Amino acid sequence: MKAVLALDEGTTSARAILFDRESNILGLGQFEFSQYYPKPGWVEHNPEEIWEAQVRAIKVAIEKAKLSPQDIVAIGITNQRETTIIWDKNGKPVYNAIVWQCRRTAEMIEEIKREYGDLIKEKTGLVPDAYFSASKIRWLLDNVPGLREKAERGEVYFGTVDTFLIYKLTGEHVTDYSNASRTMLFNIKKLEWDEELLEIFKIPQDILPKVKDSSEVYGYTKLLGREIPVSGDAGDQQAALFGQAAFEEGMVKATYGTGNFILVNTGKKLLYSKNLLTTIAWGLKGEVTYALEGSIFITGAAVQWLRDGIKIIEHASETEELAKKLDSNEGVYFVPAFVGLGAPYWDQFARGLIIGITRGTGREHLARATLEAIAYLTRDVIEEMEKLVEVRELRVDGGATANNFLMQFQADILGRRVVRPVVKETTALGAAYLAGLAVDFWNDLKEIAELWKVERVFEPKLDEKTREKLYRGWKEAVKRALGWAKIVDEVL
Numbered sequence: 001m002k003a004v005l006a007l008d009e010g011t012t013s014a015r016a017i018l019f020d021r022e023s024n025i026l027g028l029g030q031f032e033f034s035q036y037y038p039k040p041g042w043v044e045h046n047p048e049e050i051w052e053a054q055v056r057a058i059k060v061a062i063e064k065a066k067l068s069p070q071d072i073v074a075i076g077i078t079n080q081r082e083t084t085i086i087w088d089k090n091g092k093p094v095y096n097a098i099v100w101q102c103r104r105t106a107e108m109i110e111e112i113k114r115e116y117g118d119l120i121k122e123k124t125g126l127v128p129d130a131y132f133s134a135s136k137i138r139w140l141l142d143n144v145p146g147l148r149e150k151a152e153r154g155e156v157y158f159g160t161v162d163t164f165l166i167y168k169l170t171g172e173h174v175t176d177y178s179n180a181s182r183t184m185l186f187n188i189k190k191l192e193w194d195e196e197l198l199e200i201f202k203i204p205q206d207i208l209p210k211v212k213d214s215s216e217v218y219g220y221t222k223l224l225g226r227e228i229p230v231s232g233d234a235g236d237q238q239a240a241l242f243g244q245a246a247f248e249e250g251m252v253k254a255t256y257g258t259g260n261f262i263l264v265n266t267g268k269k270l271l272y273s274k275n276l277l278t279t280i281a282w283g284l285k286g287e288v289t290y291a292l293e294g295s296i297f298i299t300g301a302a303v304q305w306l307r308d309g310i311k312i313i314e315h316a317s318e319t320e321e322l323a324k325k326l327d328s329n330e331g332v333y334f335v336p337a338f339v340g341l342g343a344p345y346w347d348q349f350a351r352g353l354i355i356g357i358t359r360g361t362g363r364e365h366l367a368r369a370t371l372e373a374i375a376y377l378t379r380d381v382i383e384e385m386e387k388l389v390e391v392r393e394l395r396v397d398g399g400a401t402a403n404n405f406l407m408q409f410q411a412d413i414l415g416r417r418v419v420r421p422v423v424k425e426t427t428a429l430g431a432a433y434l435a436g437l438a439v440d441f442w443n444d445l446k447e448i449a450e451l452w453k454v455e456r457v458f459e460p461k462l463d464e465k466t467r468e469k470l471y472r473g474w475k476e477a478v479k480r481a482l483g484w485a486k487i488v489d490e491v492l
Ligand SMILES: Nc1ncnc2c1ncn2[C@@H]1O[C@H](COP(=O)(O)OP(=O)(O)O)[C@@H](O)[C@H]1O
Pocket: 010, 011, 012, 013, 256, 257, 258, 259, 299, 300, 301, 302, 303, 304, 316, 317, 318, 319, 320, 398, 399, 400, 401, 402, 403
């Protein structure tokens, strides 16, 4: 049996999944790696740990599938995006990876935004934020002793995690259009690194990877004892859009993981929205497809916080039964702005808030408020999208879509159908499709679209009056969370 191997390197774990031609999962390996929080608001990973977790995951996936390396026709990569690594010629990182969630460069961005905010938006499609790679690279060059000199001599390489993994696998220094579009250094109209932005962020061009299509052979790896082509690469959210077979303009997907990321395919059109990101979905055969994206930083991570932070649950899935114990949220709202708020608020200084607590408030209220928040945040983004495109239904994927309460509440609060597919590992599947297309394992997008199957549809049931009342309450709660870190700075 022949298969494609997808490497899905996420924020909390590295996964490896083997898919056959019918997109069945033949084997899966997954290992978590450590999260480092050296200061409040800072988040780092150790790239060596990521690599080790990834290699172990590959071995487990192959064992579980009972396949041999001979059966693997191609490898596709998909990754947590924006996370920034700089390494030397031996593949040794010069510092930890600075993770997309890290806020250490928030002040730097505030300053740059004042002068260059509009220029950045116009060239990159992004809302200037510490989220993207540019300010993280600048921070490394300014803070790791001797690094700037090495960068100027062309002795080190920058990459997002896809680029680091491809370098480790093949020795090539490349990325794809979708990942490049998240650095805040890539001109999404001209499809090239932008010299003016490189100047603003003081980044030497030599450290940047070559930008390629999302589906082509980048190089070959001997990791498994024979040469296998590495032939697919896309940021995880774009890969999920591809794995959902959202190939037509107007198709929307939402991925429910650590954060929620909602993307609508806008085809060849570059649509701009003040509070959403214009981004590249993928490059295929020399042509790019664009998307509009709403990035929500913390959703499933808030469920993790209930589990690991305040320890009121043991498993994420318990939130479903707890939430169902109540008929309503009883006025309790939770705004999980742990690292500020992304789309559509873009407030780097917002912080988390739980409001409406009374003597009767218990675990079930907190569980319900957390799940409801995920749905409200998603509606915030869809409302913004609907100013530009019509959203008829939402294709969903990611870990938290297993929660039926959440899916039903999502349909209710949107007043739209929520559609869950059979294969929930949509991100990895997208990477597998991209890799497989490059080596003719799959022929074309039509063949892939036919493989997509619905598992369950959630129809909206809530009356409009209740829906709008609940949502108004949410908006009031959000107002109270905005700018909180600045207020704390002033008073403490
Ligand atoms: N049944 C559930 N209900 C609510 N949240 C869940 C459930 N199962 C998983 N999650 C949340 O989903 C996230 C895991 O999803 P996953 O797609 O693996 O995320 P990522 O790729 O970002 O690491 C975790 O943050 C977890 O808290």
